[in-house]
Amino acid sequence: CSLARCQQGDIETAARALDDAEHRRIHVFIATSPLHREFKLAMSRQQVIDNAVAGVQLALRYADDVEFSAEDALRTEPEYLAEVLAAVIEAGASTVNIPDTVGYTVPEEFHEVFAYLKQHVKGADKVVFSVHCHNDLGMAVANSLAGVKIGGARQVECTINGLGERAGNTSLEEVV
Secondary structure, eight states, rough: OOOESSSSHHHHHHHHTTTOOOOOEEEEEOSSSIIIIIIIIIHHHHHHHHHHHHHHHHHHHHHHHHEEEEETTTGGGHHHHHHHHHOOOOOOOOSEEEETTTTOOOOOHHHHHHHHHHHHHHHHHHHGEEEEBBBTOOOOOHHHHHHHHTTTTEEEEOOOGGSTTOOOOHHHHHHH
């Protein structure tokens, strides 16, 4: 698997990194929260959706398995997040990832987000849901387990010893 922003150059570089792989997955992402849309990307809601869909479609030219992440999902308006996810599922994403990018949520909130998305995302029953949690407030493992046990996620993105940016990510050995 190779990670890339929803940008052509990034996706093409990710694809080259997988040249010798027997099974290829490209994981594309774009920020979806209002804060990121306005100040990081300077994009409208529709531009973010268009870029997300284009990223998934381009990645599918190089890999049969494409994962999509809505960066800063937990601070994204639920109805808009559902719209973005429905669009990338329709475009061909087989896994959709719900990140707690700033590491501030709690298990109950994760449950609410997953319940909302499973009810409101067209095609939710056709994809694998994934969680990607940061540990800024020490909740990454608890939130990841809530995503699996309560929310129905079938994939946890984690790292050895919780290594990752800022306070780290979900710790593989603690989840196991």
